[in-house]
Amino acid sequence: MADGEEVTLDGRPLHLLRVADLKAALESRGLAKSGQKSALVKRLRGALMLENLQKHSTPHATFQPNSQIGEEMSQNSFIKQYLEKQQELLQQRLEREAREAAELEGAFGAKSGDFGNLSHLEGIWVKFRRIWVI
Structure with missing residues (x-):
């Protein structure tokens, strides 16, 4: 109108x-x-x-905003290297924290279920990999 x-x-x-x-x-x-x-x-x-x-109004059912960004990012070698490095650093951190948790379990006789924080970090790792795996 x-x-x-x-x-x-x-x-x-x-x-x-x-x-x-x-x-x-x-x-x-x-x-x-x-x-x-x-x-x-x-x-x-x-x-x-x-x-x-x-x-x-005409619906744009097939149009998805920012749908090309993932493709463009995977073609940019600098971004790809950065994401790979971040993924590697996160993996190292998770491994270090898992080792520390295992050491604490051994030292204090705690059960593996007592370390809820570690499972939280593992959940973050899974989400990170889903988002950034190229």
């Missing part, structure tokens, strides 16, 4: 509708139906404009 066009419901301008008609139209759209007539008109106008916009 252009700026100069008046929003209508069933061909009638909203400001000419009765309050009961405005409330019925708002209720059918699941919107609040309380307030003065000017508030009802404003609320219904917004809903009708949104409906009109949704009706006339």
Whole structure:
């Protein structure tokens, strides 16, 4: 709808509708139906404009924003080297923490289930690999 066009419901301008008609139209759209007539008109106008916009917009079901970024990143050798290095450093850190946890288990006789933090780090590692594996 252009700026100069008046929003209508069933061909009638909203400001000419009765309050009961405005409330019925708002209720059918699941919107609040309380307030003065000017508030009802404003609320219904917004809903009708949104409906009109949704009706006339074309969905881009096949378009995914940033879908090419992963492909471009894998072709950039600098980024690929950086991600590989970060992956290697994270793996080393996880191995070191696992060793330290094993040493603590041996020293204090703790059970492997007592180290919830380690399983949390392993979960992070799995998520990191899913995101950054090229």
